[in-house]
Amino acid sequence: MKKMNDELKPKALIVGVNLRNDKNFSYSIEELKNLVYACNMDVVGVITQNLENINKPYYIGTGKIEDINIGINQCQADIVVFDNELSPVQLRNLEKKLNISILDRTGLILEIFRSRAKTKEAKLQVELAKLEYSLPRLVGLHDSLGRQAGSSTLSNKGSGEKKIELDRRKIENKIYELKKRLDELEKIRNNQKKRRKNSNIPIVALVGYTNAGKSTLMNAYIDTYKKDEDKKVYEENMLFATLDTTVRNIEISENKNILLSDTVGFVSKLPHSLIKAFRSTLNEIKDADLILHVIDYSDEKYEEYEKVTTNTLKEIGVDESIPIIKVYNKSDLMLDRLPLVEDKNTIYISALKRYGIYELSKLIENILFKNYIKCKMQIPFQDGDILSYLNDNAHIINTKYNEQGTLIELECKPQDYSKYKKYVV
Template sequence: MNDTKTEQLKGITAGVNTDSGEDFFYSMEELKNLAEACGIEVKGELTQNLPRVHPALYMGTGKVEELKNLVEHMEADVVIFDSELSPSQIRNLEKDLDCEVIDRTMLILDIFGRRAKTKEAQLQVEMARLQYMLPRLVGTYVALGRQGGGSGFKNRGAGETKLELDRRKIESKIAYLRKELAKISEQRTVQRRQRQKNNVPVAALVGYTNAGKSTVMNAMLQTYGGGGSEVLEKDMLFATLDTSVRSIELPDKKEFLLADTVGFVNKLPHHLVKAFRSTLEEAAEADVLVHVVDVSSPEFETMMDVTEKTLADIGAKELPVIYAYNKADLAGVEYPQAAGDSVYLSAKERIGIDQLTGVLKRHLFSDYVRCTLLIPFDEGELVSYFNEHAAVLETKYEEDGTKLTVECRRNDYEKYKSFVVK
């Protein structure tokens, strides 16, 4: 799609409202934002209420005529439909409207293609794009295909042969991408196993695109430090396509990993959910999810529903969830405040991070034990170990050793139980 500064594409958005719900209007608004994220200037919108979409044209014939007039009047280059269109619908609409027709899925795939920076994200987007294209090859060369008559390979039409060659090419490319992604997924699994072996708990940031997940991650890193650089933080749809995992070390020596994941969106193409499954597994394997919500958006409840549905799709439905209601400064609600598993904060202002951490600690470190140990002087390295890996609340030097009151992991408590004193 053309994205040059000199010649911006002009587009019209179109949609059919089949359930007369409020969600439809938000979906159309979001489609406009997606188009603009793709460098298309939206010049108009056309919607229709129907009990079901038209099988051949998606919209009614009269409405398509109206759309054609709007395209001519606005000199539009492209019409963007809010739902995924069938190959025949795209073909029929392009013929009737005499301009390029794309659907929401193509638009999202295009944005993902632009944003993908790492090898894994690029492979995932390419695979989703090819899987989307495969059924849409049908009919592309239908006119050529009919030229050949009779039976046998020699008599087949050039178009049919070309179609099959293209199909085979795409299928073999998908198989290759699948193998490459499986290798990366295996590396990710090995890293996850290593983390589990080290007993480091994991929290994953999930939520709608542009809710502020990366801002929350960076606010945590700035507040507490830890391992790794900050992540890309930008006010745009799908700024993050790769899972970034960073280590957060709290002042009381408690440490956990925080994963930033790809944002969700309404009607996220299922090919993309499938392609990004290995990336999203970071969320499914976490100990707790932090559902970041843009509470300043009037549609935040719809966004929450979409996120919860997508989490159910990837098998992360049963995990404990902390709700981080972000952008509270823009929503005009009182912040920082925490009640149960809900926290109101402004990640951009770095206000409410302490409250969020408090709720996270309750979930991630529930197995920590407070105890007093008497460590003989000749076991000095144990004192160093607890100073490094536990919160040492009090240190006393007694005749027969060092007395430490600590808050430590249960497995450390079990391991050094013999030193525990009443």
Template sequence: METTQQQAIIVGIQLQNDTNFAYSMEELRNLAAACNITVIGELSQKASRINPSHYLGTGKIQELAAMVQDEDTVIIFNDELTPSQIRNLESSLDRQVIDRTILILNIFADRAKTKEAQLQVEVAQLQYMLPRLTGMRESLGRQGGGSGLKNRGAGETKLELDRRRIEERITALQTELQAQVERRQIQRKQRHKNEVPVVCLVGYTNAGKSSLLNAMVETYHPGSNKQVFAKNMLFATLETSVRSIRLPDHKTFLLTDTVGFVSQLPHHLVKAFRSTLEEVTEADLLIHVVDASDPQHEQHMAVTTETLKALGADGIPTVYAYNKADLTGRAYPAVEGDSVTLSAKQSSGIAELTGLIRSHVFNDYIQCEILIPYDRGSIVSYFNEHAHVQEVSYEEQGTKLVLECRAADYERFRGDFVELSN
């Protein structure tokens, strides 16, 4: 069925000392575009505080009413509105009013592909709706019908539920999610048991995290078809993807792609996605991916840093990957300290990034020279598979190896070989 493009006017208040206002409104435009909504107008007001009853002052509401000609035009506010603000605004303007939070929830609902992501989004939607049921049924019902605002899981059928039944639904979803969380925790424990380092890609939405993961996979596992979905749009990735990266010298680490961050990420979503985001808190190393071509990239970095702090992941060692260097005047690939300038799209800078990863997660390796008796051939096979064997020679008493291996493996087989040097 053909759907018409939905239109909207965006509205925001610039409070005193708010230096990020213009950027925040631009981001709201991008969020609307991600919901298939065309922004046809913008209204802003400078104020010392937000009007508790109508968000805007009386004069601005009249100005906004004059701007809204088409009855199908939606008005999007650049904040999370209270239930009473939405009611009062819709009454004054006779138009559908939505806020930044429901816009982001809609994008997440549209992008969620796995069962876990869909459960997480529905929990967040219902928790957002719960205090907004009274007097909002007609408005929220309309949200189920537009092309841009599918609002899956929060359409008219959900609005027929009373508060108690919605609370029961949230409880049931959270029980189901808990089972998913426990499964994920078992997987994490298994990884720790295998002592494989975990490297996590974090960053602002659309910084190129998935593209970077794909470039790493293609570099070290060409033709493996293990790529993840990557697209130039907000929140292309909602699922946590984990790929095992095996380097030519047999060192292995797990590379995890995570959901991107955005300023004012709704607390309902952060809460619902906490189990997914916990992957970040248990990483051995974070790669903070930055879209170096975006003029606002420093603000994006600040948002990411703030979100990591809120998750309790601010103490994890971090490498900075300034991506999309091909769209800037920066020289690349280039390494400076714990930062690398690269282009995931061109797979340029992957070796340099790998070098930084190595220096952080493979510091428990030792260089040694050992002699393994011929009747311990399985140990030679093990080291060939799991260590970097640089030289092999066959002596009278056994196989001599010059190698770099994990200290844990060295200790494990210590009684089975003769140490020539360590």
């Protein structure tokens, strides 16, 4: 039996154009369905068309418009969702022909982000992205207003155009104001970043397709290494549960700390206005010394998701020289499909069940602390301050006391090794 709630959900008819036999087309439609569900709507039908080129005024071919009209009636749809981004003119033309609300992929993703934003910065970023997106689309919203031919000055325009012009100015002012407030927040963020850089603790960024388990992995680290319940992050089975960045200092082995950061997830064709508005949140990834690319191995489309993430990293300008570990997550659901031999810098784990966390830490350690030098130092009693510095900053493997002082076996940074070379035995 259908739940009452389901009946109240808006019914969406999906429309997709397969341009020049795109091999990613069916994947894109599947993804759009998930985005529609994430926006709390039901999918009641899918209409597709194969085209060589788009039909500029409507995006879809003119003949297909009638099919969509029939589809709307048959499925009793409340809204039509297009799989691509529509130009303002296309949106207006289609609304006129179909007489129904229309959302394109970008509008849909923006709507999901709006409903998820919790922190002040995320809210401001989403609002900015929405305004940037709606500005060129204003004409469509006011098309029903009367127009007169007129010169370009406001006073000579017809009432419809005047209204659009006033709205446009209002939105432009609001965009200016939002950017200013976001710049202020970015300054605070940059100061925090500077402090982090100065601390010399390597930054490890969790990245990946939305819902891959990044936040769950962050929590697994907090659980395993910090035992600090209230510092956990929000994890949830929904697209875009996380919209901001959280950083935690984790000691993955004695005196080897990392700054682990969890941030917003990706989806294919992430709208440009969002990438622009979320610039400062996404910039956190650019500063990383190591990227953990988290992949939901239990999803049959995981290879597609992998590509989406790799492409998005390129798009936001992440340096290709940053090392990446591929973390195949949710392996607890795939125990019969685990490879016998893992590739280099690849690991199969379960963030939820906490399987493979220690092994992942070892991989991280091998990359970030590989230049640590293993040695023995004999520290005389009178140099207790050096012993306490090394206790705090090096990985001490063994400590023995003898007549000359303390003999330690340790792994330390090359800088510390050269500084304290005289103690090496």
